[in-house]
Amino acid sequence: MPPLWKNANSLTATAMMQTWALVVCAAALAALAGAQKPGRFLSLPQPQKCANRPKEFFYRGHNYFFTGHVPALANKKFDWLDGRNICREYCMDLVSMETQEENNLIFKLIQTNDIPYIWTSGRLCDFKGCESRKDLEPKNIFGWFWSANREKMSPTNQIPNGWGYNPWSQTGHKKQRQPDNAEFDINGTTESCLSILNNVYNDGIAWHDVACYHEKPVVCEDSEELLNYVASTNPGLRL
Ligand SMILES: [Ca+2]
Numbered sequence: 001m002p003p004l005w006k007n008a009n010s011l012t013a014t015a016m017m018q019t020w021a022l023v024v025c026a027a028a029l030a031a032l033a034g035a036q037k038p039g040r041f042l043s044l045p046q047p048q049k050c051a052n053r054p055k056e057f058f059y060r061g062h063n064y065f066f067t068g069h070v071p072a073l074a075n076k077k078f079d080w081l082d083g084r085n086i087c088r089e090y091c092m093d094l095v096s097m098e099t100q101e102e103n104n105l106i107f108k109l110i111q112t113n114d115i116p117y118i119w120t121s122g123r124l125c126d127f128k129g130c131e132s133r134k135d136l137e138p139k140n141i142f143g144w145f146w147s148a149n150r151e152k153m154s155p156t157n158q159i160p161n162g163w164g165y166n167p168w169s170q171t172g173h174k175k176q177r178q179p180d181n182a183e184f185d186i187n188g189t190t191e192s193c194l195s196i197l198n199n200v201y202n203d204g205i206a207w208h209d210v211a212c213y214h215e216k217p218v219v220c221e222d223s224e225e226l227l228n229y230v231a232s233t234n235p236g237l238r239l
Pocket of ligand 1: 208
């Protein structure tokens, strides 16, 4: 199995390659999903849902929406993988904040609507296929990536390139900077997923590592990979 993000550029070539990529990714994610509920897989996009996906706002070529603002999904919460799958049926994925500008946009959405927390696509590479990657060690600093596009995050203990500050919270359950993997000390569950919490630890709106089974509303963002795949397999469909 190729490294998770090194093959990202190959995913756009042809529909066949994309189909292959989806299968590979589904297999990879099934492995990590199995840690919680056996037999769970990534959902494939549904062309009609993609064509009619909610478009709450638009930024740099991508549409976004918050599940709390969509009648069919309002008041629902999802664990991390279910959150991804809700988005993926719409040719979207959980939001990835690769830049401070995009992060500001999501923080503003959270602040304006008084949203207590959301899931993002941020994930710790601590599942099968990650063991041989020396560049991901130590995991709590170098092991985080955006699942939606398999892009590696900046080291968690540094200000990301191009940012003015470190978006990871300076505090949490153990009164230590994030990621702190705090739940592992309580019940042995690793905090492998990236949530944005709204002042839960009197720390403002900030990034926290959280165990993936917790249920939260989500922000979905257009997935170019899934949109291209559905476009290439459904000629004439308006996306
Ligand atoms: Ca934490």
